[in-house]
Amino acid sequence: MAEDSGRYKSFTRRALLIGGTQAALLAALSGRLYYLQVVRSDQYRMLADENRISLRLLAPPRGQILDRDGLVLATNQQNYRVLIIPEQTKLGDEEIEVSLARTLDALEPLIPISDRQRDRIVREVSRKRNFVPVTVVENLTWEEFSRVNVRSPDLPGVIPDVGETRFYPQGASLAHLVGYVALVSENDDTDDPLLTLPGFRIGRTGVERMSDLSLRGKAGASHVEVNAHGRVIRELERSEGQPGADLVLTLDSNLQQTTTARLGNESAGAVVMDIWSGDILAMASTPGFDPNAFNYGLAQDEWDRLVTDTRKPLTNKALSGQYPPGSAFKMIVSLAALEAGIVNPGHRVFCPGEVELGNQTFHCWKRGGHGDMTMTSATEQSCDVYFYDIARRTGIDKISEMAKRFGLGTTVDFGLGVERSGLVPSREWKLARTGERWQVGETLITGIGQGFVLTTPAQLAVMTAQIANGGLRVTPRLIKPADPVEEARVDGGLDVEADQDPRSLGISASAMAVIHGGMDAVVNNPRGTAYRSRITQAGFEMAGKTGTSQVRRITEAEREADRGVNEIPWAERDHAVFVGYAPISAPRYAISVVVEHGGGGASMAAPIAHDVMLEAQRLGAARDRRQAAEVDAPPEREG
């Protein structure tokens, strides 16, 4: 076995060589483990946590919007929806586009997905990062939602989810004022991480937009442990967000409904307000639209129809519609004349139906004229010649000054972003605007609320409220103050003489009395222009002023033809205006109604004001009784 011993020696050497090499390599593995698990451990621990911990934002419930009596104007409803996380739909090395299309195909039999929605999903996916969930469909029925729920384990990346959707129980009547919410668009400021949530909506118009931040609340956060497929295993930590604050408006939603219904299909705006507190009780604009439709995403053709409609359903006419006030401006002219001492209340003018100035003829609306007019009868019958006369005597400067004192030409600013300022013309304005000097004829036209003067229904309501309360400045408000003391102070008024009140506009009581008398006569004297719209219920009587404002210059031929309202094309018809307040005995509410191309103020606007003011007083009286009952009988304790 000598030969074998040679082999054995060789083998032993080689065996030790092999064993030594193995030991060295195992030592290298140990070193590698030491490097990974000790030297780099902290870094890898962090990466492991990044892997497993995912921060999920918790959307706070959006605050409700309520009317003054606590009726819901905007609330939240459960929204069954399906989300998709694009990267989780991938099987193997699939492209996102392929896996997305495959997943949507698989969803198609379970829930309806239109081609339009499909395009939107693809667009949104390409815009966002692949782990950001994208809404597939929303507002599913419970049946549709359950179908997806059952199948979702087989559909990676598909997440059935219950979200919230905004609901406006009042529908179109508050569409403009309350506004609506809509999906966040690329242009929105995205500092708030909430805006990155899929399907998150922000206030797009109206109060929803104005008070968006307080309604929105603050995002909560949930730290969750997820597995490699993004499925949540457990919650590690949770910080609750802050729910959006509820917002109480000054509106009376019943009155709002009445007003909207009464405006009907007209293109119109109307405002009812409390003449002491400035509370806006109703602010209607017609035609409207269904704000809930915006939630579900408006179809392009529906949107186009809204945008191109000549009656502008998307515009809040009460705030942004600017109209010549017509004869509703005459109180301002009277006040300017009286306060300047240029005429006294007994000033008389003979109305022959027209008046000449230079080579121009200025017509009264009544062919043949009113005859001998006083300030009260001229207001009552809306005699234009009388106001041509006192306007000429008073001059544009004083008329402008008085109009501005009553808030015309100044934006009634609620912060809604749509309020317009209207226009009170002056010499300086005209010179700056046209480079031409003011003409006396223009003063005459301004005297009957035509020409350059433009007002919004909101401004007319504020003007009327300030006339009704005897010349006190009123700041209209839309949001009910949370502090009841503050409210009581404003509501009760100040126990001082009108001219001592810091809110006083500085109008003499005697001048105010003349105006009040004129407005009373307009409605309650048989010859008054709004006599047919008088409120006959005792204690609810209304005072007011009609206005009919031309939208274009009337030619001599047309004046001769004397066509009826229905013979004139809609867009060429006069705007119908009415402003008023009630009750006469103890004024409390002011109203303005403007019906675009409605024909005459007396025939179109005054009857609407009649119905609305009657309802406003009924609702107000009922509320007073309710509140008195609450004060008398404090709520009983339970048990």
Added chain:
Amino acid sequence: MVETGLRLAKPELTLGKKIVGISWPLVFLILITAGLGLAVLYSVADGAVDTWVRAQSIRIGIGLVLMFAIALVDIRLFLRLAYVGYFGALILLIAVEVAGSIGMGAQRWLEIGGLRIQPSELMKVALVLALARYFHERSMEEVHKLRWLFIPVAMIAAPALLVIRQPDLGTALLLIFGGGVMFILAGVRLRVFAVVAVAVVGAIPFLWRSLRGYQRDRILTFLDPERDPLGAGYHIIQSKIALGAGGVFGRGFREGTQSQLNFLPESQTDFIFTTLAEEFGLVGGLGLLGLYTLMLALSVIIALRSRNHFGRLLALGLGATFFFYVFINIGMVTGLLPVVGVPLPLVSFGGTAMVTLLAGFGLMLSVHIHREVLIPRRLGGTFS
């Protein structure tokens, strides 16, 4: 008959003596390692026994029975059966090529009577056996002559090429390395290895071209895992994160977030070491490496104590194959080596590998038990 005389000089081994002669420390190490593997499988299955633990336990049981049975068989029988076994395994490999079922994009398994076996695993043991016999029968002079080396090279090349075709690069490498170690142990001059090494380096460009896309990907990704962090590099990155997050003492049994939350793929098979080291930390990882080191040390001792060349070659050849399993697998999961599909011996879930490994240990035990048996270069008899 010198052989007979020598055999008679030694008393015949009784069954009792054989059982006593078993290397019980080695058996003990195997049981601990397999038990550790079961614990990790239990953890990976999120506390479920049905998923992997039960099946794996049954395989370990079968493997242990087989191991002891093999250990008690006279080593000369394996010498006689070495070539038959090799050709049997080779035929099975060809059968896979012809009729194997497709799994994981590769043909690796063969269904025989409801049993799913991986012939490439069997071949690892069969090749070592065959080479041990071949070199046992060669004299040193013959081993030093190149012409005697063509046959053993062909014995390695045939199964290696078949396995590469499946394609299973990991097993092919194991066969080549395991076979290469047999050449070294047999006493082939080291300069021959130097020439082969130069030839291999020269052949790399050609080899590169013959690799499949995913094999190239794996190598490229190994060189730079960040190249494709969500695709091919994902495994390595997630594995390193898991290891690092484990730290010195680990995150605790069943507390490894990477493993439990499925960030770590294949955590029951090729990446099981990562789970172990994530949950038991450096302590656990080094502990397992220690177990392997002890087993390898025992294989060297067993080889050196054997008085027959066949046994020496067999014990160290099996030990070396075992070592390559360990080194390639752990090197892979720690990012030192490319991702090749090699299981962690005795720990990874997998039937054929477990049974084959335990059968291999049975052979090693048999070498140990029959260490005093002298075997002539030429063994007479019907099997030769």
